[in-house]
Amino acid sequence: MIRQFSQILLISLEKHIFINNLKYSTSALPRFSSEKYSIKRKNFGSLHDADLNYFRSLLSADRVITEESDVLPFNIDWIKNCRGQSKVVLKPKTTEEVSQILSYCNSKKLAVCPQGGNTGLVGGSVPVFDEIILHLGLMNKIISLDEISGALVCEAGCILENLDNHVREHNLIMPLDLGAKGSCHIGGNISTNAGGLRLLRYGNLHGSVLGIEAVKADGTIIDCLRTLKKDNTGYHLKHLFIGSEGTLGVVTKVAVHCPALPKAVTLGFFGVNCFENVLELYKSAKSSLGEILSAFEMADNGAISSTVENLKLSNPLGDFPFYVLIESSGSDEGHDNEKLNRFLTKEMETGHIIDGTVTSEPAKMRNIWNIRESIAGAGLVDGYVFKYDVSIPLQNYYDIVLLLRKRLGNKATRVYGYGHVGDGNIHINVTTPEYTKEVYEMLEPYIFEEVAKVRGSISAEHGVGFRKPQFIHYSKDETALHLMHGLKHFMDPNGILNPYKVLPD
Structure with a gap:
């Protein structure tokens, strides 16, 4: 009853639970992503002392992090899957500083990895090789809130939970709610088109985001920061940055519509x-x-x-x-x-x-x-977690979990599913005592092939990141991928923004 x-x-x-989950995730160092997945470094420039001196003159020494132990947490994703080899973390405070950093890096062909709260699950927020980490955590100002329209304007480094607490004081609510809300940044949420727990009620970020300010690879600041619900003038450029995972530009400010509490x-x-x-x-x-x-x-x-x-x-x-x-x-x-x-x-x-x-x-x-x-986070206690985030028609929603249990047998500690039924989004976790190539090869591309058979999506809300570019063709055809490559080349001809992510070579 x-x-x-x-x-x-x-x-x-x-x-406290999320902090504990994070602690479990950083208890051991994963292998370098480049070694684990046999990736070759692209022809980017290498960082020199002269470059560091420039960054220090621009940002001040305390916002240019080079000590190996201090850089290490920024090189590792929180589920211990991916690990980069960056030597420096830059912490800008303004859009202008981001613009100057990107302009300089573009001229030197230095690759850049934009990073927010680093709560992603597909390796999109950590470098693969020695990309410069551009951490936006100090860009955390709330600029304005219109209590009548519900339009919130803020910088990209604002933590989601802090924004929600702020707008609740004005009888509003953030349209996005995630388990990682105490750590994730709104800029990262938008860059990955995060879904979350209440997408059923409030829709995805393509509908909630009113405007965006972003910086292109060459340092050009794109000002689409409007707070209107209706603005039907030309191409809707803000949508280029929503879900592009930092590969087309770095989101620096956002305007979000907040519904009534x-x-x-x-x-x-x-x-x-x-x-x-x-x-x-x-x-x-x-x-x-x-x-x-x-x-x-x-x-x-x-x-x-x-x-x-x-x-x-x-x-x-x-x-x-x-x-x-x-x-x-x-x-x-x-x-x-x-x-x-x-x-x-x-x-x-x-x-x-x-x-x-x-x-x-x-x-x-x-x-x-x-x-x-x-x-x-609970699965991390078992040892290693293979995580998958897919959208599947509801009549087939849970079938993939049963197929994986049968396929893996006793090679997995647990195989389970959970997620947002209203969105057709299921999260599949496979836990093992440690990462093994045998289990990896039993899972991929098998799971994506099964999703493609029912015309599902290989990524529902976590993005493509580093983990899935080679599988994106299971969800997008050749014509769509050709257009994506064209946009990438136009927006970032030197390919310095978040390389090795989203699109296959």
Whole structure:
């Protein structure tokens, strides 16, 4: 039966859990990406003392990081998969400084790797060889907020959670919510077209981003920083930078539309017996909850068991094959509760929901969300995690997990799936004691071939990064790739911006 949420015994709150996950991810050094994946360095210039002296004259010495131990964390992605060999991290504070850095690097053919919070999962935010790391963390000013229109203007280095806290003080909400919100930067979110937990309600960033300021490889500042909902004048250039992962330009400022903060939010966590019932529950939720449905998340037993066993979190429900998390957000608590109660009563009677818990208390909702958001980091405790982020038609949504379990057998510690059912986006994790080439070759390109068979996408929200350029043809045909290459050559003829990423050679 559905019951009101009882106290969940968690050992830590959301921020503490994410920090612990990060700690697990940096406990050992991965191999250099170039060696691990047999990549050859392109014909870029090499960094010399004269270059460092120029950067110091431009930024001041304390914003030019060269000590090997200080540079190391910027060279490694947080899931311990990729590791670069950069010798320097530059920390600009203004768009003008970014412009001068890129202009200089372009003239010297020095490759550059733009980096934000470095929470990406496909190696797009760390160098492969000795690219100069351009870290935007000091560009973290909130420039303006229009409380009437909801238009927020800020610099690219602002942390997502800080932005959300700021706009909530003005009864607004950021349209994007991620498990890594305490560390990720809005510029990185936009550069990767991050999806997140509430895309079902607020759509993706192509719809939420009102304007962008970005710097091209030659240092040219592109000013598309407008706050209008409608601006139908010529080509929509901002969309070139959304999802381009820093390969066409470096995003320096953004304007984002922030919707109104919901007055009534309710969260339900339910146990479900089979995936077919998950789909029936989603179909019913769309019909019964309509405009107040803001999130519909699924996790299988393996995903939840990973958080329970590896991070010592308590599951408020019993043991079920699948779990569903449903969030409603509206403006009238009485109206919303009435709709929710009718929905729950119906689904309990049909047997789509076997057990569950519902709460409207903020602290208890955060604790439930922690269970879902901690899945990404929990697998790291097993040793090594092969992570995949794909979009699949809902009728085929969970099939790939079953195929992988059968294919890998006892070569994997765990194979599990979780994700955003409303978007067709499933995250697949395969954990092993350590990275092995045998498992890698059993997974790739097999998983992408299976996704292509049902006309899915090999990357739903994490981007292509360093990990997937050689597989992008499974989702984009030759004509599309030819146009992408043409845009890249036009915007960055020397190829200095985030090389080895997104597009295959």
